[in-house]
Amino acid sequence: MNTKYIDLISQTYQFPQDEFQLKNDHLTFHDIDLMELVEKYGAPLKFTYLPKISENIHRAQKWFKDAIEKNNYRATYNYCYCTKSSHFKHVLDEALKNDIHIETSSAFDIDIVNSLKERGKITKDTYVICNGFKRDQYVSNIANLINNGHQNCIPVIDNYEEIDLLTKAIDKDFKIGIRIASEEEPKFEFYTSRLGIGYKNIIPFYEDQIKNNDQVELKMLHFFINTGIRDNAYYWNELQKCLRVYTRLKKVCPSLDSLNIGGGFPIKNSLAFEYDYQYIIEEVVSQIKLTCEEEEVPVPHIFTEFGSFTVGESGGAIYEVLYQKQQNDREKWNIINSSFITTLPDSWAISKRFIMLALNRWNDRYERVLLGGLTCDSDDYYNSEQHVNAIYLPKYEKENPLYIGFFNTGAYQETIGGFGGLQHCLIPSPKHILIQKNDDGSLSTKLFSEQQKSEDLLKILGYHGV
Incomplete structure (x- = not known):
C-alpha cells in the first residue's frame, strides 16, 4: 500500500x-x-x-519574437516590467539586465526611475509607461522627468482632467497614451473598470482634448484586463473590442502607433498547472494583424506589462x-x-x-x-x-x-x-x-x-x- x-x-x-x-x-x-x-x-x-526573473523575461521575449516572425508582423515588441509587483532594488536590477522597459503606478515610482537613471540601469531610451490616477505629486514627477529630457516617458491618460494637468506642468512637447476602461467579467461586482476612458468615449475624447493640442502627441492605446491574458471567450471578446477602437482611432490620429496589452500572464500555482503561452501569444499577434488588415491600417508596436509573470x-x-x-x-x-x-x-x-x-x-x-x-x-x-x-x-x-x-x-x-x-x-x-x-x-x-x-x-x- x-x-x-x-x-x-x-x-x-x-x-x-x-x-x-x-x-x-x-x-x-x-x-x-x-x-x-x-x-x-x-x-x-x-x-x-x-535568475528566475531573467529566465521568464527571456521566455516571453522569445515567444513574441517567434510569433512576430511566424505572422510576418511588421512592428516591434517591447517588454515592460510592472514595478508594483515588486519595487525592490534587487528585483529591478535583475530585470533590467534584459533589454526591457518599465511601467509605473504612482508618484514615488518616478523617484525609483530617477535612481535607476543615476546608477545607469536605464537610459533616456527606456520607455517609462506611467499608469494610475494622476494628481499633484505624480503629475509633478512625470513633468520633471519629461522636462529633463526623458522623451520616452509616456503618461497613460486615466481620466478627463489629466491632459490639462500635464500640459500645465510640462514645458515641452510630450507623448501620451489613453487607457481603455474595459468591461469586467460577469462575475465581478461591477460592470466597467473604474480606470481609463470608456470605449465609446475614446474618439470624442481625442477630438475634444488631443487633436488640436499641439503640445501633445497620442502614441499609445492601453488595453488592460484585470484577470490577465487567458484563453476564454471574455478575453478574446474584449481584445476584439479594443482592436476596433484602435483601428478607428488610428484612422483619425496618424501619430497613434502602439498598443499596450496590459494584464499579464498567469503563473504556475499548482504542480498540475498548464498554460500554452506560445499559442496564446501567436493568437494575440495574429488577431491584431488580421483586424488591422481588415481595416487597412498599419499594425501597432506591441507593449506588454508583465508584473507577476516577471517576478x-x-x-x-x-x-x-x-x-x-x-x-x-x-x-x-x-x-x-x-x-x-x-x-x-x-x-x-x-x-x-x-x-x-x-x-x-x-x-x-x-x-x-x-x-x-x-x-x-x-x-x-x-x-x-x-x-x-x-x-x-x-x-x-x-x-x-x-x-x-x-x-x-x-x-x-x-x-x-x-x-x-x-x-x-x-x-x-x-x-x-x-x-x-x-x-x-x-x-x-x-x-x-x-x-x-x-x-x-x-x-x-x-x-x-x-
Whole structure:
C-alpha cells in the first residue's frame, strides 16, 4: 500500500518537475537545497531566486519574437516590467539586465526611475509607461522627468482632467497614451473598470482634448484586463473590442502607433498547472494583424506589462510546523511559526493559490491537515479552497520537525503585507534571503533583511525611548 508522502505526490502529479526535485529525501527548488537554507538561516524565512526573473523575461521575449516572425508582423515588441509587483532594488536590477522597459503606478515610482537613471540601469531610451490616477505629486514627477529630457516617458491618460494637468506642468512637447476602461467579467461586482476612458468615449475624447493640442502627441492605446491574458471567450471578446477602437482611432490620429496589452500572464500555482503561452501569444499577434488588415491600417508596436509573470515565480516562503491540534473528529490543525495574513496576504484576502510542498520527510506516511497561522485571527489559515484540493503532509511528529514551503510567491506579497512595517498581532516579518547563480553555476545566498525585532515594531508604534 502506497502511504508515503512521496507516493502521494508522484501519483497525483507529474513529479519531479523542472524546478522541483528530490535530493536525499529533501525538496530542491531550482537546485536550491531548501533544508540547507533552513539549517543556515532558520525558519520562517522568505527567499528570492533572482535568475528566475531573467529566465521568464527571456521566455516571453522569445515567444513574441517567434510569433512576430511566424505572422510576418511588421512592428516591434517591447517588454515592460510592472514595478508594483515588486519595487525592490534587487528585483529591478535583475530585470533590467534584459533589454526591457518599465511601467509605473504612482508618484514615488518616478523617484525609483530617477535612481535607476543615476546608477545607469536605464537610459533616456527606456520607455517609462506611467499608469494610475494622476494628481499633484505624480503629475509633478512625470513633468520633471519629461522636462529633463526623458522623451520616452509616456503618461497613460486615466481620466478627463489629466491632459490639462500635464500640459500645465510640462514645458515641452510630450507623448501620451489613453487607457481603455474595459468591461469586467460577469462575475465581478461591477460592470466597467473604474480606470481609463470608456470605449465609446475614446474618439470624442481625442477630438475634444488631443487633436488640436499641439503640445501633445497620442502614441499609445492601453488595453488592460484585470484577470490577465487567458484563453476564454471574455478575453478574446474584449481584445476584439479594443482592436476596433484602435483601428478607428488610428484612422483619425496618424501619430497613434502602439498598443499596450496590459494584464499579464498567469503563473504556475499548482504542480498540475498548464498554460500554452506560445499559442496564446501567436493568437494575440495574429488577431491584431488580421483586424488591422481588415481595416487597412498599419499594425501597432506591441507593449506588454508583465508584473507577476516577471517576478512571481522567483519567490518562496518556508515555515516550520510548530504544533498540531486535533480540534474534532475530522480536523487536524498544523500551526506554522508565522502568519499567512502577514507573509502571504493574497492567500487569505483573495484565496490566491500557491504551490505548497513539504521540504523534508518525503518517505514518511502522510495525513490530511489544515494549516493555521500564529495570530489570534480566525482568517489566518490556508486550506483546500486556496490549495485547489485537500492538503496532505507528512504526519506530524513532535520530535521530528516538519518544514513546508510555499512557492511562486514573489509578486505583491511583500508590499501588500507591509514589508518592514507593522504586522498583524505583531507577528514579526521573517528573514529574507537573496539567491543568485554564480558564473560557474553554483549558487550563493545573501541575507537581505533580518527578522523583525520587538524594538523595530515598538519604534513604529511610538514606544521607542519612552
